[in-house]
Structure formats: C-alpha cells, structure tokens
Amino acid sequence: MRKDKPSRTAYKIALNIITLGTKPGMDQVFPPGIVEATAKLLVPSGLVSATVVRWCRSQRMVSVYEAFDWMIPGQFEAFAHRKAFCERQVREGICKGATQVLVLGAGYDTMGWRLSPEFNGVDFFEIDHPATAHLKAKGVEAMGTRDNLHLIPVDLSERRLAEVLTANKSWDRAAQTVVLAEGLLMYLPDATVRDLLGQCAAMTGAGSRIAFTHIGTNANGRPDAGPWTSLILWALKVNGEPWLWSIRPEQLSKFLEKTGWRNAPDLLGTTNKHGVEFFSVAVK
Numbered sequence: 001m002r003k004d005k006p007s008r009t010a011y012k013i014a015l016n017i018i019t020l021g022t023k024p025g026m027d028q029v030f031p032p033g034i035v036e037a038t039a040k041l042l043v044p045s046g047l048v049s050a051t052v053v054r055w056c057r058s059q060r061m062v063s064v065y066e067a068f069d070w071m072i073p074g075q076f077e078a079f080a081h082r083k084a085f086c087e088r089q090v091r092e093g094i095c096k097g098a099t100q101v102l103v104l105g106a107g108y109d110t111m112g113w114r115l116s117p118e119f120n121g122v123d124f125f126e127i128d129h130p131a132t133a134h135l136k137a138k139g140v141e142a143m144g145t146r147d148n149l150h151l152i153p154v155d156l157s158e159r160r161l162a163e164v165l166t167a168n169k170s171w172d173r174a175a176q177t178v179v180l181a182e183g184l185l186m187y188l189p190d191a192t193v194r195d196l197l198g199q200c201a202a203m204t205g206a207g208s209r210i211a212f213t214h215i216g217t218n219a220n221g222r223p224d225a226g227p228w229t230s231l232i233l234w235a236l237k238v239n240g241e242p243w244l245w246s247i248r249p250e251q252l253s254k255f256l257e258k259t260g261w262r263n264a265p266d267l268l269g270t271t272n273k274h275g276v277e278f279f280s281v282a283v284k
C-alpha cells in the first residue's frame with residue numbers, strides 16, 4: 001500500500017458495510033450494531049460527511065453495488081459473512097478462555113469498539129498502518145474511548161510485530177488470544193505472511209486461535225479473483241494495494257504447520273468461502 005495515504009480498501013469496505021446494511025435480510029447476517037457503529041465512526045474520522053453516509057444508505061447505492069457484482073460475483077454480500085465469521089471466532093475464543101484479541105490490519109472495523117465494553121476483562125489490540133490508524137483514532141475518540149481497546153499505529157513492513165507487542169505493557173505473550181487477519185494477508189508478500197503468522201504463534205499463549213481470510217490460487221499461479229481476474233488484479237495494482245499472496249486451500253494445512261499453527265476447519269462453523277475469499281481458522 002501507499003505508505004503516506006490511508007488505506008482505500010479499508011475505506012471501501014466500510015462504505016460497503018453501510019450500504020449492505022440497508023439490503024433486506026442482511027441484518028440476519030451482520031453482527032448486531034456493526035452498520036450503525038461503522039457509520040458513526042466514519043464521519044468524525046473525517047473520511048466522509050454525514051451526507052455521504054445517508055447516500056450510502058440509499059437503495060440506489062445497493063443497486064449500484066449489485067450492478068457491479070459481476071466483477072467479483074458474490075463479493076458485495078461476502079463482507080457481511082466475513083464480518084460475521086470474524087466476530088463469531090472472537091466470541092467463541094473468549095468463551096473458551098481467551099483474554100486478548102489482536103486485530104491485524106484493522107482498518108475501520110468496529111468489532112473491538114463494540115465488544116470491549118461487553119468483555120471488559122478482555123484486552124482488544126488493533127494494529128494498522130499509521131496513515132489509517134490515526135484517522136480511525138480520531139473517530140474512536142469522538143465515539144468514546146475504551147480502557148481495554150488499544151489502537152497501535154505501526155507499519156508492519158517497517159517494524160516487527162513481536163517487537164511492537166513486547167513494547168506494549170498491556171500485552172501478555174502467555175495469554176490465550178484470538179488473532180484476526182481479515183482481508184489482510186493477500187496484500188502481503190509470501191515471506192511476510194509466513195513471518196507474520198510465525199510471530200503471532202510465538203507471541204500468544206496455549207489455546208490461542210487465528211482466524212483469517214485469504215485468496216485461492218488459480219491454474220496460472222495467480223490470485224484467483226474470479227472470472228475477471230486479470231482486470232481485478234490490474235485495478236488493485238493501479239490503486240496501490242495489489243494482491244500479492246494466495247494459496248490453494250489444499251496446501252493450507254502444510255503451510256500453517258510451518259508457522260506454528262494447526263489448521264482447524266472444524267472450528268469454522270460456516271462455509272469456508274464467500275465471493276472469492278476463503279475463511280480459515282487455525283489453533284496452537
């Protein structure tokens with residue numbers, strides 16, 4: 001991604017959530033409160049005006065997204081399933097004893113803000129590139145900060161996660177933790193993904209889990225973005241946030257083993273794919 005600019009993809013995901021929230025039936029998929037919290041966050045962050053939020057909530061915008069769904073079939077609604085999957089993993093992990101939640105590349109996700117009062121014995125940590133994290137922090141400040149929500153602005157291509165967490169007094173590397181990497185790994189080179197997952201394993205306690213989304217690899221060895229892969233990959237590159245990493249689902253278990261995690265498809269509790277994105281869970 002461009003280092004000096006807030007993430008465009010994080011911004012688009014947030015707008016997508018607001019629009020998708022107005023589509024009938026999606027309230028059955030989305031975690032409760034996410035659409036309202038996302039709208040509430042974006043305005044004081046300075047990302048959009050209240051007028052744009054109102055506009056995003058119109059049926060006309062739903063039609064616009066649906067009209068473009070041919071580019072990546074199913075991707076418009078996939079964001080609701082992705083958010084539901086991640087939140088379910090966090091709730092389940094906490095139910096099974098996790099006392100820390102670490103969200104990598106959090107963007108404008110509101111899970112930590114929404115769940116931190118409900119689980120006040122759990123520490124929520126969010127890491128994002130400073131250009132994005134600072135805007136989000138402005139929004140969170142206006143919405144109300146939480147003592148157990150820690151926003152950490154850091155560029156993970158410049159500083160190691162282990163170093164960042166070790167420097168944070170609230171982080172406990174022995175604690176059972178839920179790590180989320182939602183819509184992040186595809187933007188990182190292969191070596192960085194391996195290293196990042198390895199560091200997550202090293203920095204968390206027994207019984208921890210990691211939930212993440214990823215892109216499959218097509219027959220040509222490229223990330224599989226559906227029927228219009230070449231066009232999509234080109235557009236992502238032009239926007240400065242190219243997809244770099246993908247993996248064939250059948251190769252995932254072996255890949256994870258080398259990073260200190262064990263693939264746990266039995267914990268998915270949902271289908272493992274929406275749009276072009278796979279959902280995965282691994283445990284230590």
Ligand SMILES: C[S@@+](CC[C@H](N)C(=O)[O-])C[C@H]1O[C@@H](n2cnc3c(N)ncnc32)[C@H](O)[C@@H]1O
Pocket residue numbers: 001006007009010013014104105106107108109127128129130132154155156157158181182183184187
């Ligand atoms: C596609 S967005 C996903 C946002 C969020 N996880 C979601 O799904 O709503 C990817 C996020 O990763 C962050 N990111 C990308 N490269 C990063 C880096 N080197 N260090 C920290 N964050 C990074 C971006 O700033 C962006 O917020």
